[in-house]
Amino acid sequence: MEGWTIEVDMTDLALRVKGLRKQYAKVLAVDGLDLEVPRGEVFGLLGPNGAGKTTTLEIIEGLTTADAGEIEILGLTWAQQGQEIRARIGVQLQSTSLFNKITPRESLDLYGSYYPKRRSTEELLDLVQLQEKADAYHITLSGGQQQRLALALALVNDPELVFLDEPTTGLDPQARRSLWDVVRRMKAEGRTVMLTTHYMDEAEALCDRLAIMDHGQVIATGTPASLISDLAIPSVVELTFEGAAPEPAAFAARLDQVVERRADLWEIPTPDPKALLPRLLEAAEAAAVPFQQVHIRRATLEDVFLHRTGRSLRE
Amino acid sequence: MMLWRQFAMEWRLYRRDRVAMFWTFAFPVVLLLGFGTIFRDGGGPKLSVVRVQAPAPGPQDAALDQALADVQLKVQALPKAEAEARWARGETAAQLEADGAGYRLRLNSYLMAQAGATAGLVNQAWLMAQARLNGAPEPGRIPVSVESPGHKHSANYAAFLLPGLLGLNLVSMGLFSVGMVNVSYREKGKFRRLAVTPLPKWVFLLGQVLHRLTVTVIQAGILLLVGRLVFGIQNQGSFLDLLLIMTLGTGCFMAFGFALSGFADTSEGYAAISNLVFFPLMLLSGVYFTLDSAPAWLQHAVAVAPLAPFLRALRAVFNDGGTLAGHGAGLAIVAAWGLAAFALAVRRFRWA
Structure with a gap:
């Protein structure tokens, strides 16, 4: 499999997953999944909705049992050392539901009391910038504030390994940025972080390494940069149209290139944009293609996903 | 803790x-x-009967009313129309009215617990009233009381x-x-x-x-x-x-x-x-x-x-x-x- 180029010291893994399988009534949610996450890494599971990211995370967190497979967390197994695992990991679920009339301070105190080791409530409130709302009822917090509280709760036991399930879904851009800062702080503190996301910019910005998931399987693993540079066609030329893009089949034949139609643009992947561009403009002129603008961009993780699955991340 | x-x-x-x-x-x-x-209800639950008033009460009516009081039935005397209206509303458990030379007792099928007990008392009172009217020896009666189990x-x-x-x-x-x-x-x-x-x-x-x-x-x-x-x-x-x-x-x-x-x-x-x-x-x-x-x-x-x-x-x-x-x-x-x-x-x- 591609991407397994990084040498991993087996003795210092925060997480090792082998052959994980989970069958629900009608779907095979996780289909033979292998993962290895060294300590101190921010590791991302990237994939579209329904790829099996959340199920994978829930199995690792001990919320769901797998049909088959092995999991080792910080060198521990659920069957033998469940309570110790719970004491040493931090979890932010996709949605964290608390009581309507509990305050952030009380939540942090209460959840902290469940653990043998805990960080001070004040420190956590500072970390996620919730001091001003420390004594407000949970129901009065904004979505971003609730999400930040959920993050603080995941850190209440000073965990070595933190799981974040879609931590920024539904947040505005500014709230996302400040959440990214908290994740970077976690890494600086030496924690291992495993997060899921379906935002490729988030995966690129935060993750040391990624596993791209689809249909319950890992289809590629590596650093964001290596995943992109491993693509045979690392650049994309885009022609944008005013309104819907026309059917590109005839033009593609004339150009002898793959042309993919998006809503209002054509995408033409190429290994060599410099050589393609003059030919492209000439052909467009000859065929009177009514395009508005030309862009050349580097391929993204989105293109990696597209290339591997033939589908877009957002479909 | x-x-x-x-x-x-x-x-x-x-x-x-x-x-x-x-x-x-x-x-x-x-x-x-x-x-x-x-x-x-200060006096505790009482059994009661609605008595349709006769247009011109005779000695038989007077004797029956007296006997009903003696067996401690609560009697509500109402004119015919009013009694019928009350019956139609379903509020009456038992209604007593003249029928030819004698009487007729109607019992409400929804309220059989009270109505049944009332019927027994009304019949006892009728026996007493007849004995008194005829100067015959009055039949003995068994007193009835309503009590809680304890x-x-x-x-x-x-x-x-x-x-x-x-x-x-x-x-x-x-x-x-x-x-x-x-x-x-x-x-x-x-x-x-x-x-x-x-x-x-x-x-x-x-x-x-x-x-x-x-x-x-x-x-x-x-x-x-x-x-x-x-x-x-x-x-x-x-x-x-x-x-x-x-x-x-x-x-x-x-x-x-x-x-x-x-x-x-x-x-x-x-x-x-x-x-x-x-x-x-x-x-x-x-x-x-x-x-x-x-x-x-x-x-x-x-x-x-x-x-x-x-x-x-x-x-x-x-x-x-x-x-x-x-x-x-x-x-x-x-x-x-x-x-x-x-x-x-x-x-x-x-x-x-």
């Missing part, structure tokens, strides 16, 4: 939900005050109502409050957040149970206090017995709630399931009507259902000053249901 913190937090959050808390405590009191006052509180409907309300509170606390809260916690993922912490599950559940138990005890205390101050009703038995029965009942019906919550995925689903259990439990408890004429299999089923023996023991202690000794079998039934429900709850319980 962990358990105490969990219990204290349950209470703290409960106190913040003012509306829910207010009605939990106020609703039974409102019911007791309302029904207790409406049905307050000879206490005989005149007070509130006294009958209060143990019923105590019982109803337990059932609704268990079936509706506990079960519904559990389903909604699961639905909203509150349980999942707890499940990833090292908090032992039994601490969380026991904290909840203890919270509900204290709520029930306080609720009962308020009801008893209001009953005593407003209606002068007192617990005739020992408070320890009362507490034991209440604790057993709370445990049993809370276990029902926990068990049922394992069968529903959504709050809506739970509402349907809990009603499916609640209504048969109430209707077949023997509290609302007697099941004497029900088929034998149904009577056997009712005999082993938990609500009736529980309420019987509660009334026996509270109203009649009985002890638990005579209710061992009934309480064993309640305990058995509680254990069975608990076992089912443990089997079906899901955090997610």
Whole structure:
């Protein structure tokens, strides 16, 4: 499999997953999944909705049992050392539901009391910038504030390994940025972080390494940069149209290139944009293609996903 | 320590939900005050008959009226039209009117308990009136009295109502409050957040149970206090017995709630399931009507259902000053249901 180029010291893994399988009534949610996450890494599971990211995370967190497979967390197994695992990991679920009339301070105190080791409530409130709302009822917090509280709760036991399930879904851009800062702080503190996301910019910005998931399987693993540079066609030329893009089949034949139609643009992947561009403009002129603008961009993780699955991340 | 913190937090959050808390405590009191006052009747329940007034009363009518008074029937004399209107409204249990040379007694099929007893007394009075008119020796009569089983509180409907309300509170606390809260916690993922912490599950559940138990005890205390101050009703038995029965009942019906919550995925689903259990439990408890004429299999089923023996023991202690000794079998039934429900709850319980 591609991407397994990084040498991993087996003795210092925060997480090792082998052959994980989970069958629900009608779907095979996780289909033979292998993962290895060294300590101190921010590791991302990237994939579209329904790829099996959340199920994978829930199995690792001990919320769901797998049909088959092995999991080792910080060198521990659920069957033998469940309570110790719970004491040493931090979890932010996709949605964290608390009581309507509990305050952030009380939540942090209460959840902290469940653990043998805990960080001070004040420190956590500072970390996620919730001091001003420390004594407000949970129901009065904004979505971003609730999400930040959920993050603080995941850190209440000073965990070595933190799981974040879609931590920024539904947040505005500014709230996302400040959440990214908290994740970077976690890494600086030496924690291992495993997060899921379906935002490729988030995966690129935060993750040391990624596993791209689809249909319950890992289809590629590596650093964001290596995943992109491993693509045979690392650049994309885009022609944008005013309104819907026309059917590109005839033009593609004339150009002898793959042309993919998006809503209002054509995408033409190429290994060599410099050589393609003059030919492209000439052909467009000859065929009177009514395009508005030309862009050349580097391929993204989105293109990696597209290339591997033939589908877009957002479909 | 962990358990105490969990219990204290349950209470703290409960106190913040003012509306829910207010009605939990106020609703039974409102019911007791309302029904207790409406049905307050100084002289105790009396059997009564509506007597349609004859246009021109003769000596026979006068003798019958006298005899009706002698057998201590309450007689309401009304003109024909008014009596018929009252009958049509369904308020009359028994109506006595002239029919040719004699009389006719109409009994309301909906109110056969009062009507049946009244019929016996009316016939006795008629025998007496005939003997008096004919100068024959008056037939002897057997005095009839209306009493409560324990000879206490005989005149007070509130006294009958209060143990019923105590019982109803337990059932609704268990079936509706506990079960519904559990389903909604699961639905909203509150349980999942707890499940990833090292908090032992039994601490969380026991904290909840203890919270509900204290709520029930306080609720009962308020009801008893209001009953005593407003209606002068007192617990005739020992408070320890009362507490034991209440604790057993709370445990049993809370276990029902926990068990049922394992069968529903959504709050809506739970509402349907809990009603499916609640209504048969109430209707077949023997509290609302007697099941004497029900088929034998149904009577056997009712005999082993938990609500009736529980309420019987509660009334026996509270109203009649009985002890638990005579209710061992009934309480064993309640305990058995509680254990069975608990076992089912443990089997079906899901955090997610």
